[in-house]
Amino acid sequence: MSLSATPDTPLPGRRATLSERGGETPDVDIVDVTKRFGDITAVDAMRLSVARGAFYSFLGPSGCGKTTxxxxxxxFEQPTAGEIYLAGEPVAGVPPYQRNVNTVFQHYALFPHMxxxxxxxxxxRQRGTTKADEARRVGEALELVRLSGYERRRTWELSGGQQQRVALARALINQPTVLLLDEPLGALDLKLRKEMQLELKALQQEVGITFVYVTHDQEEALTMSDTIIVMHHGRIQQQGGPAELYERPVNRFVANFIGVSNPIDGKLVEHDPSTGRGVVQTDRGLRLTGLVTDPDARPAPGTEVIVAVRPERLQVEPATHAAPPADGWSSVEGRIHQGTYLGDHTEFRVATDIAGEMVARRQNAAGAAAIMGVGPGDPVVVRWEDSANLILVA
Amino acid sequence: MSAPAIPVAGPVRAGGRTKAKVDHWNTVVEVWLRGHSTIVYAFLYLPIVIVVLFSFNANRLATIWTGFTVDWYAIALKDEVVLSALRNSFSVALPNAILATLIGTAAALGLQRVPKPVRIVFDALTYVSIIVPEVVIALSTLVLFASGFSFINDLTGLRLQLGVPTIVAAHMLFNISIVLLLVRARLSGMDRTLVEASFDLYASPWRTFRQITFPQLLPAIVAGFLLAFTFSFDDYVITSFVSGPGSSTLPIFIFGQVKRGVTPETNAVATMMLFVTLALLAVGQLALARGARRTGGVQEGGMAGMIAQQR
Incomplete structure (x- = not known):
């Protein structure tokens, strides 16, 4: 069957794009897009620009609207409301086979009879490339994913990782505006998944194509992405680089979904919107100074908030050897509830009266020696700097 | 105490039989089951073996073995009555298989897109047409043809009558259902994301059908075609009702022969029919198995399952 004889059909309705007219347009522009399935709102008034050549990840639990x-x-789906632009062009009603976008599917979706x-x-072949050109570019694409010499192999004979790379080559060969990846590593075992994460990241930098990656695995998103979009209930919770999301989560959902944090309930008593600095009176009598992470938040005094502290910012010291109280530091007394040695670090669970149970992590390389010999039931002091206090309004 | 995984000897009562007694009982049941199975299979296949054996019998009397010969095959293949019946059989089975495959496949593809309530009704009708006793189909199609033809003939002065076309039409009734079921099973087992992947790679719906859906369905379509062919080729009941003058097929011929006493020639014709049918079934089974392996899917029961439903 000769498919190469079919003439190359230009994409219908293609006009000069914004970038051709000059000026950098985002590869994908999502403007106030809402998608409903019956009564369920899968995506709610989303607004997002995906810049050229970057690695984006949609991160969220299942059902958050990332795959939609x-x-x-x-x-494959049409928005209920709003508009999506690909390279500056509105694509409402344009079928998938006329979009210059390719997908790597969750279970590869390789054609078994080829x-x-x-x-x-x-x-x-669908675009009418000549046979010789096709063979050359297939060779190049397979080389890119390190599968040279596998041309004539049957897809079902390949391992999961190899199938994954074939799916990647099949998408990348078309040089799409955007490459979409729908949890493509989900079916691989942990070790292979880690390898493929690094490989994907390297590949993205090599080809320079914009990647939009969907995952529910925060570690995967942190490893690969330039920008992570955290989604929940169809809404974007926060968008930013890995460090920004971890250091400055804007709300409770992000703080809990990316990493672990110790939540302390309290009421906001002071807030300076220009610097973000806030003071919280906690329910059990602690006064904490920190940063209101959401720059758009204008909470009224007295608003109930949460102060979140990352476990690695907490220092656990035996009560007998504790450093004296200092300015810019908070400290609470408690008793070790549990200490778990985890190789590179030790995790302490400390029961405190005024901040509930707190989880602290200490690197075992340094500083752990000071805490050695502290066992369950021993009195300790938990200390942390004010800069560790993340005040979450929502 | 929980019951054994395979309670061949019935539930074990706590404090009842000892372990040795249970083992003994198991052995008895096993021997009995084996003997029983052997008898059942012998009952099923011995007659067929005898027919094949006696088609090589040198004696004119079909039931007394005197020596080996293949003469009866030569005689059968020169017999004008046999050849005419063979021609009729093919001119019934082939158009029937082609039409049933086309219509059945088209129906399967169409049913995929139909709203669920409608699909359930059609599925039920499909199963009914397979389950309805053959003799009922035979009688009802005969009544339809007889009354329909007499009405049309009276009205238009045509002289429509029973013959090969009416046999084809009657056979198609259940063969369409067979093809429909096979293709539907395959379609529903097909990975929907393959179609999406094809769309994603710039293939239009028509090109996607040609390059992805159709090749995926081909094993089921081939199997359906072969099954429709064999069912039609060896059908007696329906054919005997709706055949007309000069349209006797091989099964009709053989049945007519039997009434006058079984000859080795009849055995030879029956043996040839048997092997044609078996060969086609084997090819169909291979097609299905190959397709299932290629797509990693499982075709439950394959053609054997389909035949079990039909008989």
Missing amino acids: TLRMIAG NVAQNVGYGL
Whole structure:
């Protein structure tokens, strides 16, 4: 069956894009997009710009609307309201086969009746590439994913990781505006998944194509992404780089979804919107100074808030050797509830009267020696700097 | 105490039989089951073996073995009555299989897109047409043809009558259902994301059907075609009702022969029919198994399952 004879059909309705007219347009622009399935709102008034050449991740629990967003960009779903722009062009009503976007599916979706080369060249054949050109580019694409020489292999003979790379080559060969990846590493075992994460990141930097990645695994998102979009209940909770999300989570959901934190309930008593500095009177008599992380929040005094402290910011010291109270530090007394040695670090659970149970992590390389010999029931002091206090309004 | 995983010897009563007694009982049941199975299979296949054996019998009397010969095959293949019946059989089975495959496949594809309530009704109708006793289909199609033809003939002066076309039409009734079921099973087992992946890689719906859906369905379509062919090729009941003058098929011919006493020639014809049918079934089974392996899916029961439903 000769498919290469089919003429290359230009994408219908293609006008000069904004970038062709000059000026940098985002690869994907999502403007006030809402998607409803019956009574369920999967995506709620989303607004997002995906810049060229970056690695974006949608991160959230299942049902948060991340996959629906991906499917709307690919064209498998149409938004209920709002507009999506690909390279500056509105794509409402444009079917998936006329969008210059490719997807790596969760379970690869390789065509079982075709060999590796036929799978990888599928997109080129649909666009009428000549046979010679197709063979050359398939070779290049397979080289890119380190599968040279696998052209004639059957897809079901390959391992999970190899199938994954074939799926990547099949998508990348078309040089899409955006590559969409729908939890593509979910079916791989942990070790292979870690390898593929680094490989994917390197690949993205090599080809320079914008990646939009969907995952529910925070570690995966932190490893690979330039920008992470945390989603929950169809809404974007926060958008930013890995460090920003971890250091400055804007609300409770983000603080809990990315990493672990110790929540302390209290009421906001002071807030300076220009610097973000806030003072919280906790329910059990602690006065904490910290940063209101959400720059848009204008909480009234007396608003109930949570002060979140990351476990690695807590210092645990035996009550007998505790440093004296200092300015810019908070400290609470408690008793060790549990100490778990975890190789590179030790995790302490400390029962305190005024801040509930607190989880602290200490690197075992340094400082752990001071705490050695402290066992369950021993009195300790938990100390942390004011800069560790993240005041979460929502 | 929980019951044993396979309670062959019935539930074990606590404090009742000892372990040795249970083992003994198990052995008895096992021997009995084996003997029983052997008898059942012998009952099923011995007659067929005898027919094949006696088709090579040199004696004119079909039931007394005197020596080996293949003459009866030569005689059968020169017999004008046999050849005419063979021609009729093919001219019934082939168009029937082609039409049933086309219509059945089209129906399966269409049913995928139909709202669920409608689909349930059609599924039920499909199963009914397979479950309805053959003789009922035979009688009802005969009544339809007889009354319909006499009405049309009276009205238009045509002289429509029973013959090969009416046999084809009657056979198609259940063969369409067989093809429909096979293709539907395959379609529902197909990974929907393959179609999405094809769309994603710039293939239009038509190209996606041609390059992805159709190749995936092909094993089921081939199997359906072969099954429709064999069912039609060896059908007696329906054919005997709706055949007309000069449209006797092989099964009709053989049945007519039997009434006058079984000859080795009849055995030879029956043996040839048997092997044609078996060969087609084997090819169909291979097609299904190959397709299932390629897609990693499992075709429950394969053709054997389909035949079990039909018989």
